[in-house]
Amino acid sequence: MHYIWQHIRTIIDTYDGSLPLAHFLKNYCKGFPQLGSRDRRILSEMAYCWYRCEKGIEGYEVSDFEGKMQGCLRRCGNMSIVGRLLSSEGAVDHVVLENSRLFPFEIPFSEGISKDAWLSSLLVQPSLFIRIRKQKTQIVKLLEAQNIPYQFIAEDIMSLPNGAKIDALLPPIAYVVQDASSQQTAKWFQPEKHERWYDCCSGAGGKSLLLKDLEPTVQLTVTDIRQSILHNLQERIRNYGHTAPSAYVTDVTDKEKLEKTLKGKLFDNIICDAPCSGSGTWARTPEQAYFFDPLSLKRFTDLQEGIATNVAQYLKPGGRLLYITCSVFEAENENVVGRVTTNTGLQLIESKLINGVESKADSMFVAVLQKV
Numbered sequence: 001m002h003y004i005w006q007h008i009r010t011i012i013d014t015y016d017g018s019l020p021l022a023h024f025l026k027n028y029c030k031g032f033p034q035l036g037s038r039d040r041r042i043l044s045e046m047a048y049c050w051y052r053c054e055k056g057i058e059g060y061e062v063s064d065f066e067g068k069m070q071g072c073l074r075r076c077g078n079m080s081i082v083g084r085l086l087s088s089e090g091a092v093d094h095v096v097l098e099n100s101r102l103f104p105f106e107i108p109f110s111e112g113i114s115k116d117a118w119l120s121s122l123l124v125q126p127s128l129f130i131r132i133r134k135q136k137t138q139i140v141k142l143l144e145a146q147n148i149p150y151q152f153i154a155e156d157i158m159s160l161p162n163g164a165k166i167d168a169l170l171p172p173i174a175y176v177v178q179d180a181s182s183q184q185t186a187k188w189f190q191p192e193k194h195e196r197w198y199d200c201c202s203g204a205g206g207k208s209l210l211l212k213d214l215e216p217t218v219q220l221t222v223t224d225i226r227q228s229i230l231h232n233l234q235e236r237i238r239n240y241g242h243t244a245p246s247a248y249v250t251d252v253t254d255k256e257k258l259e260k261t262l263k264g265k266l267f268d269n270i271i272c273d274a275p276c277s278g279s280g281t282w283a284r285t286p287e288q289a290y291f292f293d294p295l296s297l298k299r300f301t302d303l304q305e306g307i308a309t310n311v312a313q314y315l316k317p318g319g320r321l322l323y324i325t326c327s328v329f330e331a332e333n334e335n336v337v338g339r340v341t342t343n344t345g346l347q348l349i350e351s352k353l354i355n356g357v358e359s360k361a362d363s364m365f366v367a368v369l370q371k372v
């Protein structure tokens with residue numbers, strides 16, 4: 001396995017966090033076609049373990065790369081993937097990991113999640129979650145036939161082992177892959193028939209599809225700054241049997257462009273699932289925690305405040321703005337909500353941090369603001 005150690009060394013030396021780790025690893029492995037699927041799995045496991053644990057591992061010389069990597073693998077590696085590497089390369093029996101060193105910044109957390117619990121969650125790979133749309137009994141049967149363990153964490157939210165091979169197994173129309181906490185934001189949607197809704201940062205449409213599944217008759221408008229993602233959203237929503245929403249590429253921080261797009265149209269509800277640090281999802285993308293620059297927070301909070309303030313003008317009287325982030329930081333959650341209420345006169349009805357730590361899910365924040 002000497003070549004594996006050479007490759008992982010190069011990967012860690014060259015990766016700088018500017019691309020998602022998954023993309024970087026895919027591109028890297030393309031350059032070495034001799035690496036088989038097992039090699040690629042091992043390299044991926046090693047890289048993810050490194051970015052989860054490395055900063056917290058104690059008692060190694062900076063230059064002892066292999067020792068440190070072994071410590072990371074022992075602390076949070078999947079033994080069925082990396083076990084052989086450990087036994088053949090010498091064992092490290094007692095690995096000391098100081099969680100507080102994983103994220104040494106003094107950034108206040110939102111109410112409803114503790115920094116300690118969040119730090120521990122970074123060491124564990126999250127589960128795969130699906131939202132069951134239909135054919136629940138059939139889905140259960142198919143999983144059981146393949147001995148894939150599952151757990152219901154709510155009536156239609158199922159947790160599966162990460163990497164479970166469900167694509168070719170389950171009928172595509174019957175389920176949606178969506179994180180458990182993201183699914184739980186639906187509690188605050190409560191759509192009425194034929195209402196006008198606006199999803200202002202729609203991305204690939206996770207929330208839009210959730211809304212359409214709750215109430216197919218809502219008239220939905222979506223915007224995003226990225227053209228390609230809106231195209232995916234429309235196709236996705238159609239594939240699930242709904243009418244595609246009106247979709248516009250718009251930078252919603254730009255008031256004039258927003259007005260040109262919406263032309264004074266008013267909405268019953270606006271979903272503002274704002275761009276954010278993603279700190280509530282870093283257990284899936286530990287490289288983001290590893291390379292996090294606290295100065296980047298200001299860029300996000302300015303963006304969040306600008307977006308939520310601008311779109312609030314398009315609410316009907318009595319209409320609600322659902323401000324959502326996948327961040328656990330107070331700066332992006334309660335503090336932005338506070339400034340948006342001041343800027344717009346909207347009233348804060350309630351807010352909640354959906355803590356996903358226990359269920360190995362993401363953590364998200366939801367605030368409901370109303371135009372009185």
Ligand SMILES: C[S@@+](CC[C@H](N)C(=O)[O-])C[C@H]1O[C@@H](n2cnc3c(N)ncnc32)[C@H](O)[C@@H]1O
Pocket residue numbers: 200201202203204205206207208223224225226229250251252253273274275276
């Ligand atoms: C958190 S993601 C949305 C995820 C999506 N709601 C879902 O559930 O799948 C935030 C989205 O905001 C978009 N965005 C970022 N800046 C924007 C801007 N200035 N105007 C409009 N959209 C923006 C990003 O392209 C991204 O798709």
